[in-house]
Amino acid sequence: MKQNLSPLILAMAVALLPQVIMLPVWVSLWCACFWGYAVAAERNSWPWPGRYVSYGLALLGLFFLLLYFRKILDGKAFVSLLAVMAALKPFEVKGHRDRMITVFLAYFIVIASLFQFENLSIIIYLFFSVLITTAVLIHINHPGGTPKQNVSLASKILLQSLPLMIVLFLLFPRIQGSFWGLTRSPLGISGFSERLQMGDVATLIKSNETAFRVYFTSETPNENHLYFRGVVFQHFNGTGWKSIPSQALLRQMPQGKKIVDYEIILPAHGRKWMFALDLPLLTPNDDLMLMRDHTLRLRRNLRRKKHFRLKSYLSYNTGDLSHKEKMRNLALPDNRNPKTQALSRFLKDKYDTPEGIVAGALSYIGENGFAYTLKPPLLTGDPVDAFLFESRKGFCEHFASSFAVLVRGAGVPARVVGGYLGGALNPYGNYLVVSQSNAHAWAEVWIENRGWVRVDPTSAVAPERISQGVAGSVSADELPAFLGYGQKGVRHYIKQVGLLWDALNARWDVWFMGYSFAEQRALLERLGLRVKGWFHQARTLLVLLFVIILPIAAFPLIRTHVSRIKKDPVTHAYNRFCARMEKAGCKRRPSMGPMDYQKMLKRRFAERQEEIDEIITLYIRLQYAGEYDSSLIRRLQRRVRRFKAT
Amino acid sequence: MLADPFENIVEQVGKVVLGKKEQIRLALACLFARGHLLIEDIPGIGKTTLAKALSISLGLEFQRIQCTSDMLPGDILGVSVFEQKSGSFTFHKGPVFTQVLLADEINRATPKTQSALLEAMEEHQVTVEGQTRPLHDPFFVIATQNPLEHSGTYPLPESQLDRFLMRIELGYPGREAERRLLKGESTKKTLSEMNTNLTRDDVKSMQENIGTVFVSDSLLEYLQDLLEFTRTAPHFHVGLSPRAGLGVLQTAKSWAFLHGRDHVLPEDIQAVFYWVVSHRVSSSEDLRGFPKEMFDTLFQEVAVP
Structure with a gap:
């Protein structure tokens, strides 16, 4: 028997489509294969798998899933399970009920997508998917309509539900945290690691992916202040740098001025890194900690795109350094990089102040034929020696780490900071897009009375790297293709469209993704409702939600009820009477006319015969005998009311 | 009266x-x-x-x-017969x-x-x-x-x-009626003894009075619901025609009049419905006729307004 499967499969396929990029290839093929067969088999009356074959296939799918995912039960595994089972669903559709379940399965797949994706284009697609699924839902309940009619009715329904959606969005308590553990596993993380080997950052620079976006609430700082601190490396082992687990900064808060207010929208990267403009202040935020190395850290791994309100000092003094920390930032392995150590001793002898040593080190790098390149030669042996005295070609990381080693050897506490520098200002949204190609490393030295001071040795070689980004400081043939710009014409417009789209995405992130429990609290406060604690807030939100939604939901009901009374008061009064008698245990069967009912009632309620007779007679006179007049109606209504009272 | x-x-x-x-x-x-x-x-x-x-x-x-x-x-x-006397x-x-x-x-x-x-x-x-x-x-x-x-x-x-x-x-016939029949209460005899207590004019005036019996809108609604049901429900092979609907209404009016009412009630419709429509519909399972029990489900499904 034809089950009209094609629309159902269409709804599921449309819902699952965005997942295809995430799902294992075999799962997508599995779906395509079974859905294709189901559609073709229904059209050509091919054999249909029996119940046991379906069970077998389901078990086989489960087995493959176990084999593929083993113990990793993340969102991807759940969606894969959903897809594998959805692929087999058409084979067990037997009737209307199964069709309804299949449609709800399609809705469920859409919901699953919401846990996986959060960018604007996918959300727009999911609206489309909901539209298609709703049209299919209409189709299976009213098969008469054309696809066009179904889609237009579905869009009407969706539009009508829009106010409800907005209210739910604003007021449904947004308790953060992973829902059923179904949050996504971050895709292709790039960023820093806890280690820094010379050569790491170059791989970052080649990627044009957006690292994060920054909105400045106050004035946008000058571009040579756009250093976003991410990670601090303090331990040098001779070849590379390592970040030491730091503790929260509890005392000796940095002093500073020129406070900048800004928001950072950070996509999920699955780690605890946080980026902030040098030098971040501690802002009251449950998710963030300010560490002793003046980086911000997240308390939990970042699994969803999030936005943070931050404040930073552009000019600051971090204060005194403990002996222990001073020693840690002076430590060098004894027998590595001998030439560099010799140069350090020379600098120490030549200059007596730390400032002098730093300036001397910078001028050494600035004057000895060093060149900035994204493709440095491989460094063998002691990498710092090899870089400072042989190759003399490298990028920020080489300069920063060699500089730090050099001044450490001369007795000035120094460390390497990894992060991002600069970014592209999007004119449509007035925000800064910091992409992975903005990754940068620089050095910090500690100077008495000034605290940690940022020194960017790259600027001694390639000052344009700071003012113009990577593209400005390397020759054109070294650039990855996508960075080539400046051409007018089509490419110019593509770039403009790209900027506009990015700006829309950014707005989306701020307004929708960034709408959190804290924003809800702000909303409540704006409404004059002060809440204490999350439970109180959640309760207040829910109460407010119901207060708003109940009238919306009740309105059509009340309206039809009132109009029914007005339109047909006689039937209404009679129905009330019948309802009352039904409560008394004497239900009117739908086939019963008034006289049959009268007989039945008189048998049951012999003592109230007269009242019953009067009501039924009035009803018959009004409803069937054509004696329609308002005094009779009032009499009937009165009798029915009084019947209850006694 | x-x-x-x-x-x-x-x-x-x-x-x-x-x-x-x-x-x-x-x-x-x-x-x-x-x-x-x-x-x-x-x-x-x-x-x-x-x-x-x-x-x-x-x-x-x-x-x-x-x-x-x-x-x-x-x-x-x-037939026309040739009469020789008149020649026509x-x-x-x-x-x-x-x-x-x-x-x-x-x-x-x-x-x-x-x-x-x-x-x-x-x-x-x-x-x-x-x-x-x-x-x-x-x-x-x-x-x-x-x-x-x-x-x-x-x-x-x-x-x-x-x-x-x-x-x-x-x-x-019922058991008691058949007993009386078997006892020989002759039909021939009773038939000849029957007295005619109506005249042609009585019948005519009654027919005219039946035409004036009142039918309310809600009753028509009920009748239409019933007709609609026979046209859409799967148990009916062919639904009822408008003529059948008119027939039901006419008979129900007559039924109401004969029961001393000047208006039609849903009960009147129900009383005559089967007898007026049973020879005009066929069930989709058995094309020859329609069992009376199936009409009970019809009345259960179509609620009296």
């Missing part, structure tokens, strides 16, 4: 056809609604007796034809020129003869040899027929069946 003459007739006819008061009431409602009546059952159950008793009690002129397979239309309508053709009226025509065993007549009745029943006129002649007023056809399975029958086509407002079945 109105119920009295009616109950009187029921009483009278009930003396002849024992234990069948319900069928007698239905038959009377049909006749007062100006409809033709088809009585269907096995032979020997009292069909012809009922038909005779009805016509006698209404005090109308009565003719009877016994349908056979060699009967010709002329035998019903009449004179029309000799057939049995159809009467007030009550009893067509016994109508399904033994050939389709040709059956259809000769068609015009008479529908138009209340006959056309013979190019000349149209009106029939008497009132004019009723009471036909009886054997169940279709019996041999030597020509089943009435749907169009012919549709001309009958109502089709009733008599069924076996």
Whole structure:
């Protein structure tokens, strides 16, 4: 028997489509294969798998899933399970009920997508998917309509539900945290690691992916202040740098001025890194900690795109350094990089102040034929020696780490900071897009009375790297293709469209993704409702939600009820009477006319015969005998009311 | 007050056809609604007796034809005969020129003869040899027929069946009624003893009064719901026609009037519905007819407003 499967499969396929990029290839093929067969088999009356074959296939799918995912039960595994089972669903559709379940399965797949994706284009697609699924839902309940009619009715329904959606969005308590553990596993993380080997950052620079976006609430700082601190490396082992687990900064808060207010929208990267403009202040935020190395850290791994309100000092003094920390930032392995150590001793002898040593080190790098390149030669042996005295070609990381080693050897506490520098200002949204190609490393030295001071040795070689980004400081043939710009014409417009789209995405992130429990609290406060604690807030939100939604939901009901009374008061009064008698245990069967009912009632309620007779007679006179007049109606209504009272 | 003459007739006819008061009431409602009546059952159950008793009690002129397979239309309508005395053709009226025509065993007549009745029943006129002649007023056809399975029958086509407002079945008499029958309360004797307590004018005025019985909108709604249900529900092979709807309404009015009311109630519709429509619908499982129980589900499904 034809089950009209094609629309159902269409709804599921449309819902699952965005997942295809995430799902294992075999799962997508599995779906395509079974859905294709189901559609073709229904059209050509091919054999249909029996119940046991379906069970077998389901078990086989489960087995493959176990084999593929083993113990990793993340969102991807759940969606894969959903897809594998959805692929087999058409084979067990037997009737209307199964069709309804299949449609709800399609809705469920859409919901699953919401846990996986959060960018604007996918959300727009999911609206489309909901539209298609709703049209299919209409189709299976009213098969008469054309696809066009179904889609237009579905869009009407969706539009009508829009106010409800907005209210739910604003007021449904947004308790953060992973829902059923179904949050996504971050895709292709790039960023820093806890280690820094010379050569790491170059791989970052080649990627044009957006690292994060920054909105400045106050004035946008000058571009040579756009250093976003991410990670601090303090331990040098001779070849590379390592970040030491730091503790929260509890005392000796940095002093500073020129406070900048800004928001950072950070996509999920699955780690605890946080980026902030040098030098971040501690802002009251449950998710963030300010560490002793003046980086911000997240308390939990970042699994969803999030936005943070931050404040930073552009000019600051971090204060005194403990002996222990001073020693840690002076430590060098004894027998590595001998030439560099010799140069350090020379600098120490030549200059007596730390400032002098730093300036001397910078001028050494600035004057000895060093060149900035994204493709440095491989460094063998002691990498710092090899870089400072042989190759003399490298990028920020080489300069920063060699500089730090050099001044450490001369007795000035120094460390390497990894992060991002600069970014592209999007004119449509007035925000800064910091992409992975903005990754940068620089050095910090500690100077008495000034605290940690940022020194960017790259600027001694390639000052344009700071003012113009990577593209400005390397020759054109070294650039990855996508960075080539400046051409007018089509490419110019593509770039403009790209900027506009990015700006829309950014707005989306701020307004929708960034709408959190804290924003809800702000909303409540704006409404004059002060809440204490999350439970109180959640309760207040829910109460407010119901207060708003109940009238919306009740309105059509009340309206039809009132109009029914007005339109047909006689039937209404009679129905009330019948309802009352039904409560008394004497239900009117739908086939019963008034006289049959009268007989039945008189048998049951012999003592109230007269009242019953009067009501039924009035009803018959009004409803069937054509004696329609308002005094009779009032009499009937009165009798029915009084019947209850006694 | 109105119920009295009616109950009187029921009483009278009930003396002849024992234990069948319900069928007698239905038959009377049909006749007062100006409809033709088809009585269907096995032979020997009292069909012809009922038909005779009805016509006698209404005090109308009565003719009877016994349908056979060699009967010709002329035998019903009449023929023109050449009269030597006047030298011209004179029309000799057939049995159809009467007030009550009893067509016994109508399904033994050939389709040709059956259809000769068609015009008479529908138009209340006959056309013979190019000349149209009106029939008497009132004019009723009471036909009886054997169940279709019996041999030597020509089943009435749907169009012919549709001309009958109502089709009733008599069924076996009850135990007590049969006892009285067996004791020999002779039908022949009682029939001749029956007194006609109505005249033609009484019948005419009753028919006119029935036309004034009030029908409310909500009742029409109920009737339309019922008709709609037969057209959309899967158990019906073919739904009811508007003519069937008119028939139900007309009979229900008559039923209400005979029960002393000047307005129609849903109960009236329910009482006559099956008998008016059962020969016009067929079930999708059994094309020959429609079991009465299925109409109970119809009334359960379609709520009284």
